Amino acid sequence: MRTDTGRIVHLADYRPTDFVLERVDLTFELDPTETKVEARLIFHRREGVDAKAPLVLDGDDLTMTSLLFDQIEMDPARYTATPESLVIRDLPESTPFEITVVTMINPEANTQLMGLYRSNGIYCTQCEAEGFRRITYFPDRPDVLAVYTINIIADKAANPLLLSNGNFLGGAGFGPDKHFAAWFDPHPKPSYLFALVAGDLGVVEDTFTTMSGREVALKIYVEHGKEPRAAYAMDALKRSMKWDEEVFGREYDLDIFMIVAVSDFNMGAMENKGLNIFNDKYVLADPETATDQDYANIEAIIAHEYFHNWTGNRITCRDWFQLCLKEGLTVYRDHEFSADMRSRSVKRIAEVRHLRSEQFPEDAGPLAHPVRPTTYREINNFYTTTVYEKGSEVTRMIATILGRDDFKKGIDLYFERHDGDASTVEDFIKCFEDASGRDLKQFSLWYHQAGTPQITVSSTYDASAKTLSLSLEQMIPATPGQSTKEPMHIPLRFALISENGSESTASAIAGGTVSGDVLHLTERAQTFTFAGIGSRPVVSLNRGFSAPVTLHFAQSNDDLIHIARHDSDLFARWQAITDISLPILTSAAKTAQAGGAIEVEPAFIDALLAVAADEALEPAFRAQALSLPSEADVARELGGNNDPDAIHAGRQAVLSAIAKAGTEVFRTLYAAHAANGAFSPDAAGAGKRALKNSALSFLSIAEDTPALAAAAYAKADNMTDLSQALTILAHRFPEADETKAALATFEARFAANPLVLDKWFTIQATIPGADALIRVKSLMQSANFAPTNPNRVRSLIGTFAFSNPTGFNRADGAGYAFYAEQILAIDPRNPQLAACLLTALRSWRLLEPVRAEHARKALESIAASDALSTDVRDIVERVLK
Numbered sequence: 001m002r003t004d005t006g007r008i009v010h011l012a013d014y015r016p017t018d019f020v021l022e023r024v025d026l027t028f029e030l031d032p033t034e035t036k037v038e039a040r041l042i043f044h045r046r047e048g049v050d051a052k053a054p055l056v057l058d059g060d061d062l063t064m065t066s067l068l069f070d071q072i073e074m075d076p077a078r079y080t081a082t083p084e085s086l087v088i089r090d091l092p093e094s095t096p097f098e099i100t101v102v103t104m105i106n107p108e109a110n111t112q113l114m115g116l117y118r119s120n121g122i123y124c125t126q127c128e129a130e131g132f133r134r135i136t137y138f139p140d141r142p143d144v145l146a147v148y149t150i151n152i153i154a155d156k157a158a159n160p161l162l163l164s165n166g167n168f169l170g171g172a173g174f175g176p177d178k179h180f181a182a183w184f185d186p187h188p189k190p191s192y193l194f195a196l197v198a199g200d201l202g203v204v205e206d207t208f209t210t211m212s213g214r215e216v217a218l219k220i221y222v223e224h225g226k227e228p229r230a231a232y233a234m235d236a237l238k239r240s241m242k243w244d245e246e247v248f249g250r251e252y253d254l255d256i257f258m259i260v261a262v263s264d265f266n267m268g269a270m271e272n273k274g275l276n277i278f279n280d281k282y283v284l285a286d287p288e289t290a291t292d293q294d295y296a297n298i299e300a301i302i303a304h305e306y307f308h309n310w311t312g313n314r315i316t317c318r319d320w321f322q323l324c325l326k327e328g329l330t331v332y333r334d335h336e337f338s339a340d341m342r343s344r345s346v347k348r349i350a351e352v353r354h355l356r357s358e359q360f361p362e363d364a365g366p367l368a369h370p371v372r373p374t375t376y377r378e379i380n381n382f383y384t385t386t387v388y389e390k391g392s393e394v395t396r397m398i399a400t401i402l403g404r405d406d407f408k409k410g411i412d413l414y415f416e417r418h419d420g421d422a423s424t425v426e427d428f429i430k431c432f433e434d435a436s437g438r439d440l441k442q443f444s445l446w447y448h449q450a451g452t453p454q455i456t457v458s459s460t461y462d463a464s465a466k467t468l469s470l471s472l473e474q475m476i477p478a479t480p481g482q483s484t485k486e487p488m489h490i491p492l493r494f495a496l497i498s499e500n501g502s503e504s505t506a507s508a509i510a511g512g513t514v515s516g517d518v519l520h521l522t523e524r525a526q527t528f529t530f531a532g533i534g535s536r537p538v539v540s541l542n543r544g545f546s547a548p549v550t551l552h553f554a555q556s557n558d559d560l561i562h563i564a565r566h567d568s569d570l571f572a573r574w575q576a577i578t579d580i581s582l583p584i585l586t587s588a589a590k591t592a593q594a595g596g597a598i599e600v601e602p603a604f605i606d607a608l609l610a611v612a613a614d615e616a617l618e619p620a621f622r623a624q625a626l627s628l629p630s631e632a633d634v635a636r637e638l639g640g641n642n643d644p645d646a647i648h649a650g651r652q653a654v655l656s657a658i659a660k661a662g663t664e665v666f667r668t669l670y671a672a673h674a675a676n677g678a679f680s681p682d683a684a685g686a687g688k689r690a691l692k693n694s695a696l697s698f699l700s701i702a703e704d705t706p707a708l709a710a711a712a713y714a715k716a717d718n719m720t721d722l723s724q725a726l727t728i729l730a731h732r733f734p735e736a737d738e739t740k741a742a743l744a745t746f747e748a749r750f751a752a753n754p755l756v757l758d759k760w761f762t763i764q765a766t767i768p769g770a771d772a773l774i775r776v777k778s779l780m781q782s783a784n785f786a787p788t789n790p791n792r793v794r795s796l797i798g799t800f801a802f803s804n805p806t807g808f809n810r811a812d813g814a815g816y817a818f819y820a821e822q823i824l825a826i827d828p829r830n831p832q833l834a835a836c837l838l839t840a841l842r843s844w845r846l847l848e849p850v851r852a853e854h855a856r857k858a859l860e861s862i863a864a865s866d867a868l869s870t871d872v873r874d875i876v877e878r879v880l881k
């Protein structure tokens with residue numbers, strides 16, 4: 001484990017390497033505990049670099065057994081090797097030279113899952129961001145691009161499969177029991193995109209013919225016996241390849257594209273050139289074991305990693321501060337892909353829900369950072385929703401501001417101008433400026449200023465002048481290291497909706513620029529005046545969530561209901577429903593805190609039930625409308641002194657009121673969708689299941705019996721229905737016999753399927769109430785709990801902290817104390833996982849004082865350890881600051 005050195009990396013310190021790496025030849029002699037890595041690296045000194053400058057290579061926990069210079073053993077006086085670096089002196093002034101380094105590594109003991117490790121008997125690698133230096137000494141930074149040749153030697157029986165990046169060169173036997181394979185990747189790449197896989201796996205094969213007529217072999221490797229569960233991933237891959245050709249003009253560039261699914265993986269997946277490695281959670285699916293959400297995730301992540309081939313691999317990042325260059329853009333691309341594959345508005349609602357629940361709290365708390373940060377202590381901690389999701393929103397805003405055609409010209413120019421480069425955010429923006437002729441200087445503040453802009457809006461209609469004035473004021477909150485902010489360029493899509501429901505966008509006659517349906521807020525305060533408006537319209541603002549901001553617009557419930565009924569933008573309709581329900585939920589929480597009786601306005605319930613019953617609306621949208629803001633959403637809206645028990649009680653009371661008033665509507669909905677017909681994982685099928693299960697949940701509340709969910713559990717023929725029924729049973733009726741029986745049958749039926757068992761752990765870890773902690777502790781003792789498997793740890797311990805507000809935030813602080821112990825236990829094994837779990841405590845300052853004090857103590861107990869990884873040290877110190 002890398003312990004903290006206190007070193008901070010600054011963007012301003014960037015400079016190119018002193019030596020240029022020309023080519024890389026690696027030979028791996030694989031062994032579970034003693035793998036030998038021979039790296040032959042050819043360098044030359046960069047022009048203009050001091051002739052005395054040494055070559056400094058990165059390492060992490062390395063043991064070197066030999067070092068040659070131009071094939072001859074190197075004089076030890078000329079180098080210094082430590083586990084963390086190799087420094088070589090007295091090197092030629094201008095001629096190329098070859099360094100041959102041999103290191104010995106232990107894949108079996110690599111519990112960090114960074115570098116070369118073994119997962120279920122499979123050798124695999126994870127090199128982003130700085131894992132390659134755990135394999136060999138190397139200039140391990142994204143701006144060092146080279147062509148790689150890879151030789152892999154391994155025991156043949158245990159490892160029939162030997163894979164690496166690029167195209168297969170050939171292979172042969174090697175001694176009595178071994179064999180070797182050679183791979184060559186013609187595309188220069190940085191070390192973080194290197195990959196190697198060896199082992200015994202099953203394969204699903206297909207082909208794809210590219211737009212220029214080349215045939216690409218497609219292979220998805222999974223554990224033997226799981227091949228049928230890779231069919232959906234293969235289908236998603238082929239659709240991604242086609243879509244990227246049609247929409248972005250991007251063609252695949254090798255003869256083979258491989259995906260390997262492994263069961264121990266810290267993140268979702270990794271875009272290594274030609275050899276993507278995936279957490280198997282995002283590959284394996286069939287109706288019996290995968291939920292609709294799993295299918296949607298697989299489609300999105302397969303696409304995301306594939307799209308990286310151009311946005312990330314062909315054009316990579318100059319340094320890790322530019323991470324959003326590949327991640328924000330690639331998320332934007334995968335969002336657009338999913339929108340084209342599914343319902344665009346429902347997808348947008350889900351994206352915004354995710355952004356608000358994950359990124360907004362990050363932007364509002366101690367871990368806030370710009371989309372393009374300027375300093376870091378541990379780069380692993382910057383794979384954040386700000387870099388990914390806000391980064392995507394920033395790209396989306398460029399598309400909104402420029403319009404479709406200029407955006408396309410800009411992105412085409414980016415691919416043309418920067419193919420083969422390690423680029424920067426500035427390079428990216430310049431392409432859009434050059435292609436469109438527009439100045440994006442103010443807009444680029446979105447990359448540099450952290451914090452979610454808060455926009456206060458008011459409107460006045462003047463009937464005699466027939467004008468509407470819309471006043472907007474933007475405020476960007478202070479964030480760590482940034483106390484003052486400049487006004488930003490915020491593009492807000494809008495419509496003026498008349499009394500009869502017709503829409504217009506009308507041009508502003510004064511106050512600022514309006515282009516088409518986009519209003520450009522560029523000043524701190526601006527009043528836009530619209531003329532020729534015959535009657536008072538209702539303003540629908542930030543349609544489609546065109547900007548990632550929070551609006552403070554005191555619209556009446558009548559106006560919001562008008563939007564919810566008439567807006568042609570389904571996102572705006574959903575937003576209006578949310579804007580009505582959020583104050584109801586916050587006031588219910590306050591009433592619960594004060595011990596009062598909670599009453600819910602019948603007009604709101606009527607409006608919601610009208611949406612639920614409206615057969616003209618797609619079922620997935622209706623399900624989204626029925627899924628009220630979460631407890632975390634309510635906590636965020638309350639903004640401080642939060643009591644999770646009161647928030648839960650208030651929300652439950654509102655759900656009960658809706659359930660009781662809507663029993664007939666829910667009964668009809670449930671009956672109408674109860675018989676699914678043949679299972680299809682497509683968006684339409686998923687939408688119907690979502691609506692049906694939402695109806696089941698309300699009916700179970702209204703009738704207050706586990707019988708309905710138990711019956712649904714018994715007859716479920718797919719994992720969505722089965723897990724939803726089990727969730728209703730466990731969360732609503734934890735003590736019922738039906739629940740105990742269902743949990744037992746679920747565990748027995750899926751005992752051999754770790755991904756499904758993860759769901760069993762998650763459902764139980766998120767049962768609300770103070771008893772959750774005892775339950776989680778006892779589940780940790782079960783034979784199925786696997787403390788070294790990141791998916792299992794996340795599904796039990798992670799979801800307890802992130803998704804069980806009442807259980808985790810027990811008033812006595814026991815949830816936090818338990819969590820601190822877990823972080824300290826996980827950190828030495830897997831620092832990246834520990835640091836990621838720790839972010840669950842980032843909003844501790846919003847808790848009421850007693851809980852906040854307990855949380856602070858737990859955080860301090862972590863900080864007091866003198867053996868923390870850089871990952872955990874970085875997070876705990878920022879969270880406590």
Ligand code: 0A1
Pocket residue numbers: 126128129267268269270271304305327380383
């Ligand atoms: N680049 C991958 C995800 C990834 C990020 C960081 C990692 O380690 C620090 C590993 C993988 C993606 O965006 O899919």
Ligand code: ZN
Pocket residue numbers: 304308326327330
């Ligand atoms: Zn990515």
